[in-house]
Amino acid sequence: MTISVRLNDKDTELIKAYAEINNISLSDLIRNAVIEKIEDEYDLECYEKAMKEYKENPKTYTMEEVKKELGL
Numbered sequence: 818m819t820i821s822v823r824l825n826d827k828d829t830e831l832i833k834a835y836a837e838i839n840n841i842s843l844s845d846l847i848r849n850a851v852i853e854k855i856e857d858e859y860d861l862e863c864y865e866k867a868m869k870e871y872k873e874n875p876k877t878y879t880m881e882e883v884k885k886e887l888g889l
Contacts, residue, residue, distance in 0.1 A: 822847070832846065
């Protein structure tokens with residue numbers, strides 16, 4: 818699939834320079850940046866959900882309790 822992105826000259830030069838310095842293609846740079854952004858937002862969503870659950874029921878477990886529960 819091909820996706821077009823409109824950039825001003827300043828942004829284009831910055832992105833090209835970054836890709837060149839890091840020895841990666843523009844496609845790889847942009848793909849990795851977008852995937853990382855999605856992963857970061859997903860991680861934050863999971864964190865917020867876990868914190869909400871913890872605040873509603875602040876029960877914690879030791880590592881030994883977890884191992885025992887999982888049969889490790």
